[in-house]
Amino acid sequence: MTTQSLSGRSPQEHYETLYSALLEADMYNIAQADKEALLLPLFKLLHDWHLTRSVHYHRLFGHTESPEEALAELPYLAVRLFKQLALKSISEDQLFRVLQSSGTTAQVPARVFLDKDTSARQSKALVRIMQHFIGKQRLPMLIIDSPAVMDKSEFSARAAGIQGMAFFGRKPVYALNNDMSLNEEAICAFAKQHNNTPVLLFGFTFMVWLHFVKALQRRNLKIALPKGVLVHSGGWKKLSEQQVDNSTFKQTLKSLCGLSHIYNFYGMAEQVGSVFVECEAGHLHAPLLADIVIRDPISLAPLPIGKVGLIQVLSVIPTSYPGHSILTEDKGQVLGVDDCSCGRKGQYFAVLGRLPKTEIRGCSDTGDKA
Amino acid sequence: MDNLQTLKQAFTTALGIDAAAVTDELTYNTIPEWDSTAHMILVAELENVFDVMLDTDDIIDMSSVAQAKLILQKYHVSFG
Numbered sequence: 414m415t416t417q418s419l420s421g422r423s424p425q426e427h428y429e430t431l432y433s434a435l436l437e438a439d440m441y442n443i444a445q446a447d448k449e450a451l452l453l454p455l456f457k458l459l460h461d462w463h464l465t466r467s468v469h470y471h472r473l474f475g476h477t478e479s480p481e482e483a484l485a486e487l488p489y490l491a492v493r494l495f496k497q498l499a500l501k502s503i504s505e506d507q508l509f510r511v512l513q514s515s516g517t518t519a520q521v522p523a524r525v526f527l528d529k530d531t532s533a534r535q536s537k538a539l540v541r542i543m544q545h546f547i548g549k550q551r552l553p554m555l556i557i558d559s560p561a562v563m564d565k566s567e568f569s570a571r572a573a574g575i576q577g578m579a580f581f582g583r584k585p586v587y588a589l590n591n592d593m594s595l596n597e598e599a600i601c602a603f604a605k606q607h608n609n610t611p612v613l614l615f616g617f618t619f620m621v622w623l624h625f626v627k628a629l630q631r632r633n634l635k636i637a638l639p640k641g642v643l644v645h646s647g648g649w650k651k652l653s654e655q656q657v658d659n660s661t662f663k664q665t666l667k668s669l670c671g672l673s674h675i676y677n678f679y680g681m682a683e684q685v686g687s688v689f690v691e692c693e694a695g696h697l698h699a700p701l702l703a704d705i706v707i708r709d710p711i712s713l714a715p716l717p718i719g720k721v722g723l724i725q726v727l728s729v730i731p732t733s734y735p736g737h738s739i740l741t742e743d744k745g746q747v748l749g750v751d752d753c754s755c756g757r758k759g760q761y762f763a764v765l766g767r768l769p770k771t772e773i774r775g776c777s778d779t780g781d782k783a
Numbered sequence: 784m785d786n787l788q789t790l791k792q793a794f795t796t797a798l799g800i801d802a803a804a805v806t807d808e809l810t811y812n813t814i815p816e817w818d819s820t821a822h823m824i825l826v827a828e829l830e831n832v833f834d835v836m837l838d839t840d841d842i843i844d845m846s847s848v849a850q851a852k853l854i855l856q857k858y859h860v861s862f863g
Contacts, residue, residue, distance in 0.1 A: 509812070529812055533846075536819070540839050549838040563820070576819050580839050583827065 428458045432729060436537065439475045440700040441546050441757035445750045448701060448759055449484055455729045456487050456737060457481060466502035468492075470735040485706045485715040489725050489738040495523035495683050503528045503733045514570040514682030525563035525683055528733040535686030538730055542700045546676050546690055547581060547642050553607050554582025555600070555641075557616025557625045561591040568680035577685065578615040578644060581658070588616070588625060593629040595715060604636040611640045617618050617647035618677065621666075622657060629669050639671040646678045650767055659695070683736050687728035689762075692755040696748055699760045703728045707747055708740065710768065721746045721765060742768045786833075787862050790855070793832050794848065797825035807849040833860050 422430070431454060443451070461477040461672045464471040473490070480486035494500065501508075509532055512525040540782075556579075562571050579585060586603045590596050603612075616625065621643070629635070642667060652662070659677065674774045679697050680688035685705035698706055706725040707716045716722045724745040727738050746766045784792070794805040796819045798816045811817055817825070821827040829835070829851065837845075845851050852862050 427809050433797055461838075533812075540843050544839060549840055551837070551839060551842075578820075580842055583830075585823075 417724045421463050422459055423433045426461060427615065428455065428462070429453050430505045431458070432534070434745060435701055435729065436541060438701055440542055440553065440702070441759065443699060443701055444758050445601060447743065448704070450487075451701075452727070453482075456466070456484060456727065459729065459732070460487065462732060463737070465503050467500060467735045469498050469500055470502070470540060479597065484704055484727060487727065487738045490601060490735060490742040492523070492681070492683060492741050495736070496521040496523065499524065499526070500736065501526035501734050507733070509733075510568050512570060512573055512682065512685065513567045522681060525685070525736065526567050526661055526734045531731050532734040534732075535573075536577060538686035538700075538702055539688060540580050541580060542702075543578070543690055545645070545700075547613065547644065550611075551583045552611050552613040552642070553603070553604050553753060554579065554585045555588050555612060555614045555638075556582070557588045557614060557621050557645075559589040559591050560587045560595055564779055568652075568687070574680070577643065582612055582615075585691075589620075593620075593624050595624065595632065597632065597634065597717065600636060603761075604638055606635050607641075611642070612638055614641055614643040616637070616643075616645055616670070617646045618649060618662070619647055621645050622652055622655075622662065626662075626665055626669060635669055637671050639673070639721050641670065641672050642674040643672050644676045644678065645692070646680055648679075649764075649770045653766065655669060660775070680743065681726055681739065683739055684728040684730065692753060692761070693757045696753055696754055696755070696761040697764065698753065698757050699762070702730060705745070705747070705760060705762060706744060707762075710744075713740075716747075718749060720746045723768065724762075724764065744768055785863070789832050790829075790851065791863070792827045794851075795827065797821060797828040805848055807845055807852075808847065810847045811845070825863075828835075829855065833858070840852065 435451060453578065458477040464475065465518065474488045477488045483513055503526065507528045508526060510527045514525060515522040524572065556575055558575060573670045586599050588596055588600050618767045663675050666675060676690055678688040678690040685701065689697040689699055691697050705724040706729045707720060708714065708725055709722050721744055724741045726741060731737050744767065745762050747760055747762045750760050751758045791802050791805045795802050798821050800816050811822060826837055830837055833855060841854045845854055
C-alpha cells in the first residue's frame, strides 16, 4: 500500500502490529466490550484494504462506510460468492495456494486464494486457539482419514484441516486405508502402544462416525485410548440425518474407545484458522481473533441474544482474500456473553443446522454414501 | 560431527536438498522442498538427532534455519 497513516506507518504495518498483539493475548479472557474495541480498528483496516485490492469487494461495498462503532456495521459477503467469484486481494505472483472446499460431483467448489502471510497466520491462529484446549505439547496422533487425502493435487479443506492439526501431532498414523476402510492393523498397533498415555485423534465429524465408529462396531472391535483427546469438525448435517447428535457421538466414542475428552469445533473453509471450539459446557466460543453476529434471515438485521438467525462469521486473519466477514448459510443463536460456566469470556453460541434449501455442503460430507 | 553439521545434515535429509542450500537465511515455504508436510518431517528429524521434544510453539516459530538454531538452543543444543 502506498498511503501512509498519520503515525507514519503503512496500513499493512498497522495491521501487522495490531494483529500480532492480538495473537499474543489470551484467546478467551477478554470481555466482549473490550474485545470489540480491539477488533474494530483491525476490521476497519481490513475493510479498507480489501476495498483497494479486490475488484469484487469494491464493486459490492465501495459505497459502504467502514464500521465506526460496532462490528455488526461491517458489510459481509454471502458465503456462496466464494463459489461464483475469484475473490482475491493479491496479484498472481503473490498467490501461494488455492484452497478448494469439498467440491463433489455436480457441486462447484469454493475457492480461497492464499498468500504466504495469510497461510502462515491461519496455521498460527489454529495453534494458539487449540493450545488453549489441548495444551502446547505434541502428542502421538491418530488421523481419522485416509493418507490419500493429502496426495491430491488440489489443496482441499480436508487436507488443510489435517495439516493444521498435524502441528499438534507426532508420528502421525492414519486410521483409514486409501479406500476409506478401517486400517485395523494400524489402529490396534497405535492403541497397544499408547493405551495409557496421552494421544491426539483428529478427524472430520462425519468421517469419524461413518468410517471409524461404524466400522469398529461392524467388526465388534473396541480400542482403549483412555487418555486420548479427540478433536473433530465439519458439521453435523449428515449425522443429524442419521439421528446422531453430539451427545450420542460422545457417548458412543466413550464406550468404543474410552475417550472422554472430545472437542468439536465450528469453522469455515473460507476462514481457516479462526475456529470456534466447543467448551466443557458444550458451548461454541469465539476466540479473540474472531467473532459472530446473528442476523435475521429475511431482514438481515442483527439479532439479540437467544434469537435464532443466520450466522455471520468475522475473522481478522485474511488479507489475501476478502473473507474477513462472511454470512454463512448456517442457523445459530448466541447463548450468552462473558458468562459461560466454563469461565471463557466473549460470546458463546450454538449452531442449529443449515438454512433449508441451501446446497448441501460440509468439509466431512465429501464422497460418502451413508 | 558437531551440532552445526548435525543440523545441516538433518535439513538435507528431511527436505531432500543440498547441504550448500542450508544457510541461516533459508526460510520455510520459500522453496518447494520446505512446505508444511516436509516441515513436520524436519521437526521429527531434529527431535531425533538432537534428542529433544519440540512443542507446538517451537514448530510454528521455526520459520528459518536461523530460527531453528535459536529454538534448539532453548533445549541446550549449542551452535558455538
